[in-house]
Amino acid sequence: MLSGERFQAVYILTGSEEEALAKARDICLEQTVELPGELIPAGTIRDSVVGRLESFEPHGDRFRAVVSYAAETAANELTQLLNVLYGNISLKPGHRLERMVLPPSMLGRYRGPRFGISGLRERLGVERRPLLFTALKPMGLSARELAEMAYQFALGGIDIIKDDHGITDQCFAPFEERVRLCAEAVSRANRLMGRRSIYVANITSSPRKVFERAALAASAGAGGFLLAPGLAGIDALREIADDDSLALPIFSHPAFQGSFVTSRDDGISHYALYGQLSRLAGADAVIYPNFGGRFSFSREECESIAAGTSVEMGAIKPIFPCPAGGMSLDRVPELLEVYGPDVIFLIGGGLFKHGPDLVENSRYFREMVERFAGGKIPNGES
């Protein structure tokens, strides 16, 4: 009855060797049959449906367990895959999901990002250098004021201009009006400068509204979607990415996902959450707080996210890491060394802080990136 295909989850477990081994064995039951061992029916269920402990070894001061699960347990659903990987054991301390390994048959069920690195570069007409990304803020400005700001950023050469993730459909700047005005403003600047910058609309909302907002944004001329899977559900990301009637790049925002990563011994690794899962769900770029900014991710954690965005995953395209959060312009050279050219620099407050003129600040940001990334200026300046 079963295909024999299995996927693997790597867990890091706390406790003594005996305790960690007990945790590993418990995972095999808890994540599948949810019954004590002696009550599990013999045959397929006991042999194949129950998780299988494939390896167990020390890992620094903790232990590393690899558990495999029958592909059928995940029912070809992303929500159920997450449930098998980390549903109930999220409720038990000392279990961290480190990574997942899906067989080709399961990867083949996911379309993944529609654009990925190469598709987004092509769309923006930027061949090699890092992409420049900023946010319209603060909440409280009118749609017209945000659109004027978008215009200035686009004039100054920012490639991607998004709504701040806290700007949704407030009375200050209602969704439809804002999206229309901002998309028009960026398009006006593009015509003037001969560029292909995009305005990215924040569509994070309820399961029903997220599709309405995506369709509205696409028809109003937005060039991409911002979505926080922690708020809207990660499968909302996948369904938007898979919808051929929408077909715009998606930028994943980490709001409300922090509790998965802030504890060393619980939750999900940066690599698996921001790297593997965002990508499997179809984000073309994943935003996360960069090291050395106002958040607390370490350099190693950020590098692991970047690794997850590009590790081999069958036909699923590599995507852009977007380090963000308290970044400043003077860190561009350092970050180029860490991430290489396939990165999107998301600078919000830092771009406002540089000086009073947003167009000038944007130009300075772009020049800095072009200079340090090798000087090639492939789009629009010919």
Added chain:
Amino acid sequence: MLSGERFQAVYILTGSEEEALAKARDICLEQTVELPGELIPAGTIRDSVVGRLESFEPHGDRFRAVVSYAAETAANELTQLLNVLYGNISLKPGHRLERMVLPPSMLGRYRGPRFGISGLRERLGVERRPLLFTALKPMGLSARELAEMAYQFALGGIDIIKDDHGITDQCFAPFEERVRLCAEAVSRANRLMGRRSIYVANITSSPRKVFERAALAASAGAGGFLLAPGLAGIDALREIADDDSLALPIFSHPAFQGSFVTSRDDGISHYALYGQLSRLAGADAVIYPNFGGRFSFSREECESIAAGTSVEMGAIKPIFPCPAGGMSLDRVPELLEVYGPDVIFLIGGGLFKHGPDLVENSRYFREMVERFAGGKIPNGES
């Protein structure tokens, strides 16, 4: 332009007094305008849109800060309310959301649970005693086998019989077939016994599929929905609850939400997450791992959840706490003392473990609850 209405969030913060105060001040910016103080436009934005630190005081070895936000920042959206309460600061260690306080104008925007405690009691015909709840498992059984099990539970007098939360649409027991057979089986037992037990279908899935499955389950005769908001998104719960074409009780499952509560210093309190937020979103009953079982919630944490399910929240109905997870039959008297009669006992494995005959085990469970809860047998036994 603004109504002047504000909602409050209570945060518990780590660090020295100076550090915790800096965190509290940072929250006011991070959760709203996301700009450094000196860049915030004067006027409404600085005066009202920015969060306001209302109080700050020691709280054991940590600090307690109350921050208020303009109602308009939450845009009448549950996703955006969560974002203001805990979006970006989820990514910063040492911030725990303890509770929220919404003004009547905001509470009035939420319909909350359709049934709540009184509505669910009425529907099941059980006036006073705790309700009995169990799960169909393990994953790997066929739809027919699960339906036979549902029949036995219903014969034995279990009020609510749900899919195990890991059973979704696997090939072993596809959703549509399973829901039809299980609903029929429970209905057959009801006719025989003159009872009103319900079968609760697990509809957890993607934003689009969750509505399809809910409609399918309702038309197949299911008596309720099981939904894991950690997987499907909490606003899926609200939209299902608000949909008059569905109109069945909703049981919220905690899978994949554990990382919010496992760390003492990060995340969201049990009270706010399982109590306040589940209820605001419209769950009629909230499942969580009971103390003393195979999970690690403490008695105090469980009591705080129960408090959150019944605290005054305007017109939003109180809901049932459903302690679960490794509960055994012999704990019924103890748990009645902790929770009182307005509780649903969810016993899964413990009901299988008691003996080989599920009908007998169910009867024993029911007798135990009736005896200790005062002996009243109001439904179906007349």
